[in-house]
Amino acid sequence: MTTSKQFFDELLHQITVYETQEAKEIVFWLLEHELGLKKIDILSNRPINSTKSIDWDSIVKRLNNHEPIQYILGETTFYGRRFLVDDSVLIPRPETEELVDYVCEWEKKTNRIESEKKVIDIGTGSGCIAISLAKELSNAQVWAYDISEKALVTAQKNADLNQAANVSFEKVDILQYLSNGAQSKLRFDIIVSNPPYVTKQEAAQMRSNVLNFEPHLALFVEDNDPLIFYQAIANFAIQTLKEDGLVIVEINESLGEETAGVFSRAGFSETEVIKDLHQKNRFVRAAFLKR
Template sequence: MLLKDFLRDGEKALEGLYPAAEARSIMLMLCEAIVGTKSYTHIIEPSFTIPHKDESTLLEALRRLSEGEPVQYVIGRTDFCGNSFRVTPDVLIPRPETEILCREAIRTGSRMSASRSAFGKDAQPVRILDLCTGSGCIAWTMALNIPRCRVLGVDISDAALEVARSQTFPGSAPGPDFRPPVFMKADVLDPGTVFDGGPFDLILSNPPYVMDSQKAQMRPNVLDNEPHLALFVPDDDPLKFYRSIAAISHEYLAEGGEGLTEINDLLGKETSEVFSAAGFSRVSLLKDLFGRNRFVSYAR
């Protein structure tokens, strides 16, 4: 089977689910993951033949894609902040918007780390709490990018925590003071939960925030495949996670510490008011790549 023919047939099979450009991108991603080809292989090598050993794997993968399963679940990985993360249907697929949260947190955490470097070996590491960690993409990104930091990732799902703990990054070269995140099972909505390792200099979160009434606006491939536990909140109490995050931050955020959380862009004002009412200073809304209110930052 020629690569160019498989790509053409695959795009046709997906045309009812995705725009043409996205369908092509999905097919190229699939072939790169399974065969090792590049996005231009079929162009510069039009006679490239898919190895026989990969044919059945590709055809089964295409069947799953044509049924609406996201390509990231089919190949089991996704790129995020320069690293490849393992993903399964037990965790959300990390979005580009969350990369913005990570970039902001890395800047803040690196600044904190640099300001303590004058103390040498006696310097206290930057301590970070990641609530609703899911795949661990935020927790691991912090650990890999902020010198000497210590990260605690929290989730209620055993299956998500298994994914988070299983992440490996063979191509990365962490420094000598690198420590992998610690992950614990906990319900962030339970006011009795105790988070070891605090106080924390950074508290980060990408909690469930999509209202049930917004389900009708979502693509079937997301609605039918990604975990609802990590996505949705009831319309009659859409800010419940943010009240808990604010309460946890009130107890565990260190003096001079900062928090950053991803939000529903329809509830930007209401979400920021939750943190203002909890007594935090410098509460502000930050925008995503499309100019929508997507994050709330706050400080103690």
């Protein structure tokens, strides 16, 4: 009978395109998802039942083709919750969890954590930010926009999966929203976004598991207009944010001050570039001191 450690080592040996430590983490994740084996089960070298019902060769082939493990399994975790993912949505990153952290801490500092609030997530993708805020903030009603119908289908599945009935999804192209004469009647307490911000010239520096599999619609902007989404978000926010509200967006780390400048020029009197835990420019916060 095969033991858990033997099977782990066998799979690890077959995955050749990742560094050893990353490959180990992938195999740990794979065995937990497919066989229910925790890391302690694997390391304790327990006997395991037959694994023949799973097409391991296909999984290994996809991994060695640089397909992300999250797409192979069809799910990932974000802020302690399970989220479905497919190639219509970006895979949520751990760094983006810090955006949710910031909003929750800001609400506590302003003594509004229990108050009713309206939140909007622009470019919601999998819905991970919108749904996490809907679950973490008491009495929050959350709206989530995206241009991709397929992404919105996935996001709605994630809202159902996480029992986030207080999230409403809508197909909206934020780049065309105001130019089409649309005006939101809603006024928001919090506006968040993780929009496309990678320039096409930066694509050469990206890993193939991102470049070849994740949706380019959600990743890239033109080299000659890298802040186009932030301009649209700022214009939307200046019309819809409440006087004591918060805007926070994830950014291209090389364009921190430039992104903050977009919000300053739009009319926000308070802007700040925020670093993540790795001390990289990760977010821009904008607010009104006076309106």
